[in-house]
Amino acid sequence: MKIAFYGSSLLSSYWNGAATYYRGLLRSLSALGYEVTFYEPDVYDRQKNRDIDPPDWARVIVYPPTEEALSKVIAEAALADIVVKASGVGFADEELFLRLPQAARVEALKVFWDVDAPATLGEVQSSDDHPMRRHLDLYDLVLTYGGGDPVVEAYREIGARECIPIYNALDPETHHPVEPDxxxxxxxxxxxxxxxxxxxxxxxxxxxxxxxxxxxxxxxxxxxxxxxxxxxxxxxxxxxxxxxxxxxxxxxxxxxxxxxxxxxxxxxxxxxxxxxxxxxxxxxxxxxxxxxxxxxxxxxxxxxxxxxxxxxxxxxxxxxxxxxxxxxxxxxxxxxxHTYEQRARQADLIFRAWRMHGLQKSRKGAVA
Structure with a gap:
C-alpha cells in the first residue's frame, strides 16, 4: 500500500521533535512493504540543518512554502492508498487539513496523525470555531503518539470516528549504546x-x-x-x-x-x-x-x-x-x-482493518 505522509520534516530534527518518531515508524512500515512518500515544507531553516540524507526507505518531497507548490503536493494525495495529515506541519496546516481528504480517492484511508495531541486539543478547546470541530469527520481515523484515555475521549468528543494512540518507541538502528564522549x-x-x-x-x-x-x-x-x-x-x-x-x-x-x-x-x-x-x-x-x-x-x-x-x-x-x-x-x-517495529505492526493492523472497511463501504456505494 502507498502512504502519502504530510508532516513537518523527516530529514531534519531542527525545531522538530517529531523527527525520531517519523523516522522510526515509517522505516518500520517500509520494512512491512508500505511505499512511503513524505511531504515536508522548506521552513524554519530545517533544510539547512538536515541530520540525515534522504533515506532509501521513503521518497521525500521537499516543497517551497508557496500556494503553487502546496496545490501540487496536495494533488498527489490522489495517488495514495493511505493519506496522512500530521499535526504541526509548519506551513498551511489548516489548508492541508481541509484539502487533503478531499484530494484523496474515495476508497483511500484518511488519517489525522497528531504528534502533539495535548497542544492540539488545547487549541481546539479554546476555540468554538476551530476547523477541527467542524471538519474532523473528513478523516476516517485519528492516531496520536501519546495521551492515553484523556486524549482519546477528548478527540471523540470533538467528532473523531476513532482515536488510537501509537506511542513513541525506540529505533535500535538509530539509538543504541556507544562509547562515552x-x-x-x-x-x-x-x-x-x-x-x-x-x-x-x-x-x-x-x-x-x-x-x-x-x-x-x-x-x-x-x-x-x-x-x-x-x-x-x-x-x-x-x-x-x-x-x-x-x-x-x-x-x-x-x-x-x-x-x-x-x-x-x-x-x-x-x-x-x-x-x-x-x-x-x-x-x-x-x-x-x-x-x-x-x-x-x-x-x-x-x-x-x-x-x-x-x-x-x-x-x-x-x-x-x-x-x-x-x-x-x-x-x-x-x-x-517498545520498538518502532512493534509500533509499525500495530499501525499495519489498524490500516488493514480500516482499509477493508473503506473498500467494503465504497463497493456498497457503487452498487447502490
Missing part, C-alpha cells in the same frame, strides 16, 4: 528545545537542582536557551544533532526527561527522549506523570522525580554502578516491549 561529561544532562509550556518546569526540575548542587556538572542541550540566565555549573550545548544523541545519553551519570505542562497533565505521553535514552542504556530521571509504569518500571528501569528537590536528592545518592544498572534494565525493557 568527553564532550558530554557531566552529572546530569537535559536535552529539549525552549518552549513556553516547558520553560517553568525546566527551571524547577533542572536549574533549581543545579543551583542546589554547585559541585555537580550539568549540561543543557536544545535550541532557544542562549539568552537564558544559567547557573555557573550549567554548560550550554545548543542544538544537538541526532548523530550525537547516543553519546549525550550514555556519557553523563544520568539524563533528565521533563514533560511539557500539557503532556504532564494528560499523562501517558512519553517523549521520544525517554526511548532514546533507554535505548542508549542511559540512566533516566523523569518528572512524574501518570502512566510511566506502562513504559518503564519506576526505581528499576527509570527514576521518577516529583520536583527539583527530588532530582537533587536522586542525583546526590546515585552512584555510577547503580546508574549503569538502571540503564541496562531500561535498555532490555525497551528492546523487549
Amino acid at each position: 568527553p564532550r558530554f561529561a557531566a552529572d546530569l544532562a537535559f536535552l529539549g528545545n525552549r518552549l513556553p509550556d516547558r520553560e517553568a518546569r525546566v527551571g524547577a526540575f533542572f536549574l533549581e537542582p543545579a543551583l542546589n548542587l554547585p559541585e555537580a556538572r550539568f549540561l543543557l542541550g536544545g535550541s532557544g536557551w542562549q539568552d537564558k540566565p544559567l547557573p555557573p555549573n550549567v554548560r550550554l550545548l545548543g542544538h544537538v544533532p541526532t548523530r550525537d544523541h547516543n553519546a549525550l545519553n550514555v556519557t553523563p551519570k544520568a539524563v533528565l526527561n521533563i514533560s511539557r505542562d500539557s503532556m504532564a497533565r494528560n499523562g501517558f505521553s512519553p517523549a521520544t527522549r525517554v526511548f532514546e535514552a533507554a535505548g542508549a542504556g542511559a540512566c533516566l530521571i523523569t518528572d512524574a506523570w501518570e502512566g510511566i509504569e506502562q513504559f518503564l518500571k519506576p526505581d528499576e528501569e527509570v527514576l521518577v522525580a516529583r520536583d527539583g528537590r527530588d532530582v537533587a536528592e536522586i542525583l546526590s545518592r546515585l552512584t555510577i554502578d547503580s546508574a549503569r544498572s538502571i540503564g541496562r534494565r531500561a535498555l532490555a525493557r525497551v528492546l523487549k516491549d
